[in-house]
Amino acid sequence: MKNFLKSFSVLFILTLLFSCGNADDDVNLDLITGDGLGKGTEVDDCLGLEDGELVLSIQEQYTTLPGKVSIFFRVSDTGGNPVPGLTANQFTIYEQGRNDDCFKTISTSESSARISPNSQIFSNNTLLVLDLSNSVLSSSLDELKLASTSFIDAVMPSTPQESVKMAIYWFDGEDELHLLNALTSSRAELKDAVDGITNDISNDPSTDLYGAVIKSTDIASDLVKVSTAGGKIGAASVVLFTDGTDQASRFTEDAALKKVKEANANISFFSIGLGAEIDTEVLSAIGKTASVFAQNKDELERTFRDISEKVSERANSFYLFEYCSPKRDGSGENNLAIEINTGSRQGAVQTKFSANGFTGGCE
Known part of the structure; x- marks a missing residue:
């Protein structure tokens, strides 16, 4: 796929x-x-x-x-x-x-x-949203980088196309969805950005999961508005990875799930969970299009590949x-x-x- x-x-x-x-x-x-x-x-x-x-x-x-x-x-x-x-x-x-x-x-x-x-006539934007809280950086960063690179290879065409773009964001405990790489059609640029992630990238060891859901949905909504301007058809996919639950408590679960539920119909939501500390019920609601879960870091690349296939199948x-x-x-x-x-x-x-x-x- x-x-x-x-x-x-x-x-x-x-x-x-x-x-x-x-x-x-x-x-x-x-x-x-x-x-x-x-x-x-x-x-x-x-x-x-x-x-x-x-x-x-x-x-x-x-x-x-x-x-x-x-x-x-x-x-x-x-x-x-x-x-x-x-x-x-x-x-x-x-x-x-x-x-x-x-x-x-x-x-x-x-x-x-x-x-x-x-x-x-149809162009698609993908937002890859990565949890880079302390638990990920200290125990599974290498596996996450490998899995993310495989995802990019699977989703992005080898020859850049203006109708197919991806951006990468990351979150920790701060009240900010950090931009790792802006929207681009370049597979190489995205892979270089992932390769450049270091274990000291974050200054806040907490996890603002619900904030990341809300903010990434807003970004995807804006992208759909832009891509559908002037009589066009546009779609976006939000692919979110986390290894835990929301710890920052800055936003509520209800607010995050409401944002996903009421999002533009042209936005697809996918979630990837890792480990035993995740809440599979919440992540399944966030990834209302499809969700996958890895028991350990060695399964990460497989789960990212599973999601990339689901994204591809839907688009194709x-x-x-x-x-x-x-x-x-x-x-x-x-x-x-x-x-x-x-x-x-x-x-x-x-x-x-x-x-x-x-x-x-x-x-």
Whole structure:
């Protein structure tokens, strides 16, 4: 799953696409990650498709002249688990015009159907938040540095992409979320920052866990606001590591969990706990997207790798599917159905698009 952000590049610049076509103006900037088909509907019975094991949730759709239809959607199984790694040849397109009793299959080759690079319209920011209180620095710093480096390698593309960035913060007992490395697309820069952590970096041996949760959520919220400005779609992930409980008592547990619960829907939360002193119930609530726990420092790299895979799978389950429609100007509104078939699992979704202004050819 290390191709997470390499192939995906979270948060696409919709304005780029809107500027060259007749895309809709009412863009929804919130990702739809719950159950259901999003902006889509169940497919018409005339297609004869049975209920499948995959769910296609349409996030956004638009058309671009002279005749391109673009659908941005998420694929998950019926349990809500993300399904990454799908390819264009696993999709079948069906269109139904006003003269059609049912849908007609559209050749994926003749329509130049493709899964386009997500970096065009979706960009993702990851915040890695590390507990560098005294207990970590004195007993597991080397293991944490190794695990963090592995996480960076797994999440960040080897070739920097502006749509994929990460920042690293750390906390101890102070009323501050310390910046270790600002938001960047450089994997090497992030790894150098981690390598530079020393056991004397902290001046306060306590742990302000709840403060770190609140402050990192605020930072992620600001990043989403910036990335969704001007008609874009943006997402952020907060990945927090700790080996203990909140000791500073500067903020309450309720305040921290409320901040996570009410955060922007485009923010994912992951938590990693180490050792016997953590509160797994609290960390599971903080990491509402996914949480993992290591019994000892030797398991740290594995748990960080587990989280990096979950981050990658979630991001890679979003697809930008594009094809050139044979419909032409004057045909009005047309029905569209997309089926995915992996050989072992199947799913489908239906929507509509307007062919106003469509002519021959496609960019």
